[in-house]
Amino acid sequence: MSLRALWRWTGRWQFCPVFLMVLPLFGGMLAAANAALYPSNALRSDTGSQAAEGASTPGRLAAFFPGDTLLYAELPAPERLVQKWLQHPTVAHALELDAVKPNLRSPEFLAFKTGVTLVEASLGGTWPELIADLGGGGIAAAALPGENRFVVILQARDEARLKKAAESLLNLTALQARNEGRDQPWRIESRGAAKIAIFDGFAMVRSGVRLILATRIEDAEAVVQRLERPEAAASLATNPTFQVAGPNIHSDQADAEAFLWVNLEQIRAAGLAPALNQAVSDNPFAELLFGGWLVALGSNPSASLALHLDDAHLRIEAITDYRPEMAAGPRDYWFGAAGSGQAPRWIAPDSIDGTTVMQLSAYRDLGQWWLNKESLFIDSVIADLVQADSQLSTVFGGLDFGGEVLGAFEPGVQILVSGRPGSNLDPAAEPTAGSLQIPGFAIIGQLREPRQTTRRFKVAFQSVMGFVNLGLAQAGLPQYDVDTRTTEQGCECVSRIWVEEEADVQSPVYSFSPSLLINNGRLVLGSDAAWVQALADTPLPAAAAGDLNAATADNTTLPAVAGGGAAPATILNTHLDLDWQIVVQLLKMNRETLVAQNMIENGNSRLDAGRDIDNLLQALELASRFDFRLETTDNHMRMVGRIDWATTAPTVITGEDQP
């Protein structure tokens, strides 16, 4: 079963009454639209308490699916999810966006609204009420092994309404068929005690408070049998892997709004995702970032994912097993010895200037990564890396790039991006309108033996800048004046653009003054001289470097830097923190470039392109921060992504407002 097959399968339903009826039950996206349909809170006032009473942990419906299920997705409390979504401040902000408001008056949306009204009229309730009554006990969907095998189960709270819904569904379908001059589109067959409606393409059966939809009659029948005699057949709930690594693996499962379980073992066996069967990677950067997860997904029996939503955040947590042998092979560079690799925090971004856009901290032994390339990558990538190795060795004066250059660093790397664009412009050369505003970049590492290697990096920097200057000269651009000196703590290599005569001040080259500073073994290489200097001078955080792991109990907030002591239960391997508000500011500073891009690509006038870009920037303001972590514990690996919603409505942007 592939995603393509899934789309084909849904595509057949998209315009039939059955799909129209089931569609609202998968609330999420439609909920936003419904806020426009029901400006006041459309849910009954008591739904909150009902939801609380009916709050259920994920996995309850797993007992009705077969043990060899490939993918299991569940909305354990759809009513609660819809309520949260409808009352969510970000949804309210989104509906006020200039890009959204006209769409709510479009013919397509009005047609959709009519369809929803039709369903509501036939079932006697607003769609939030229908979700509460028809899906209040949970909605689950599964993909099964084989071609075109999908099953959906709705667990209703109101059996009478479910019965009416099923009958209305059949009647609507028959009515539509008659209107189109077709035969009766379904027939009823008795299978034991159950009566199954057989459609062209799927089967539907109602059993008590449950409605089952399946693409194959046999699968619907099997579900009915499990409903009637749960003890008789093996099910997903009795699958040992699901029991161990199912919903219960998430510590805060009761709050999850959606849950997904992936049977990796079955998927690999069926060859549905060839990348999972591949022991080596075809992308060096993906390997560097997610190498540990690639080995986990390629060898673990399953992985599970939970989604949490509240007024302030959207959080997605993925969990899979961690086994010590994963860190014993070539991915030692990623996990560290026995999985103990911790993301460093040599510099706390907040301590610089409050303009940090992004900070990425990761435990990676780059020397080992490079030296193990033959075990990590496919042949074509290895060939490219071998070629790069030779060229980089030349740049570094004949040193072995993997062993002597990358190997000169302690494991761990920290990358910072500053929202303050290059401050290296000659004060007399003001950037004119339309010039590119490029953020500052810096990479920080810790040298193993600074006394032996500082001078090596200083010379390498001089060589690289020599190459850069040759390239700039050939392009007719001004060159860098490079100042280098050895200090007691290390070295300072600072470059600045040297403008001899009239030059093009809009060249992006003016946004860079590549600089390298080594201060007591801490190496900072960055794009802006002043910023690099500030970073190099920043004192280490109070605690020892290399520990970001004092995670809070619920792991939803940024951890503080921990002190020494016993090894923490959770080891933070990788941490990405993105200040989305500063990203949007940067994009606004480059609005002219984005408008230009839009004009060329779409043939828009400046006015239309400006409107498109402003709408996009406004939409981006809905979020304020993005936080991403890769963690390991004794038994598990966790990947946690969190979006913090903006607390204020997006600003209205006009061309005149732009910097």
Add this chain to the structure above:
Amino acid sequence: MRPATEPAWFDRWQPAEAWAAWRPTATDPWDFAQAAHLHRRAGFAANWESLERDVARSPESVIADFLPRELTGDEQQNLQAEQSTGQILAVAGEARRLSAWWLLQMVHSPHAATERLTLFWHGHFATSADKVPEANLMWRQYLSLRRLAWGPFRDLVQEIARDPAMLIYLDARDSRKAKPNENFAREVLELFCLGTGNYTEQDIRELARAFTGGGIRNGRFHDNRYQFDDGEKVFLEYRGPANRAEAIDAIVRHDACAKFLVWKLVRNYVADDIPRDHPLIEHLATRYRQDDLRTADLLRQIWSSRLFFDRDCRGARIESPVEMGVGLLRSLGLSFPMEVLADALRELGQLPLFPPSVKGWDGGNQWIDVRTAILRSNLVHRMIQDGRFAGEPHLPSWSRKDWPAIVKELVQLTCPQPISEQLHQGLVQIARDTDGNDQQRLAVVMGSLATLPEFLVA
């Protein structure tokens, strides 16, 4: 096309009469068709509302709008914003996208006549980004051509003679005293200023000596006085130690220069097939010389002339691919991805910044053959099918979906001459027989119209 032996429509005009100012009369009025003709030739066509507005004005005031004028505050601000966009693309080194940007300028510019004249000079001083790797240099050349487009011509040639993109394109950035590069000197005489038959090989050799020492440093023109040949040169009617600037001055003073340029401009704005030695050309060249080769004065006279508003002048040029593509977008108020348009125009043989050779685009009959005729029709269909209208197509009958009227308006807007009643009925029938929405019908109708000779000319 007209057989060579047959007199042409312009042969019936005496030069003095032909270039005299046209005065509308009851039988030869200033009407929608004349206004559309003026826009199609002097700019890149206009939409229905603009044409109706212009019909209500005098032709003199409309022509004045095409000539260089002080831009309004908003226009100036928009132009600066557009140019900063071009600069961004140039700095990023994207010549192909820069070309797409220029096409967009032609569509949206507040002064289309300047863009059209700049395109003419770009074809005249042809330089291709295929050979000039730095887009920034092509950008600067575009700015120079645009800034100096309206003349005097002398200033324009002086600028081009020091233009880094041109020097790179003609391999003239390393012309030394010991080995003068004759390539640039040859093109200055043959293609830029005098035309064939007005100079000798000896003139080229002598002129090449005047151009020695020129090179490029940091992307700018640089004179190396150690490599300049400061000896006496003898070429055309000049004798002396001419340097680059003095040599250019001597060339543009030559009688043949004005005549050559007038001929090229008349071909571009009046008739493709007018011969270089036609009395109409000589008459205008005399005036051009008197006006110190100020192109703005020359174009005012051309656009105001009786010859220009002769009904036979409509359709006397084959529309270039750029004129066709840009004109369609402007006349219907259509948006279309510019990079896609640029790719299609390259297929049709005319992509700005990428002329095929130092001779530029030949134009005229060279634009059309069986392949390009089909490509044009397909492009027109695609532009309307995939394009985005600002609201609705700018046609009075569009809201009523009155297809006979819509077809008539489309012909008035995009063709210089009317089509037969039979063809009109055929197009209406095509609209009625086409499945799909109204935009798809319009695309099919326009795609069909684009196959007619009446659409291919300007």
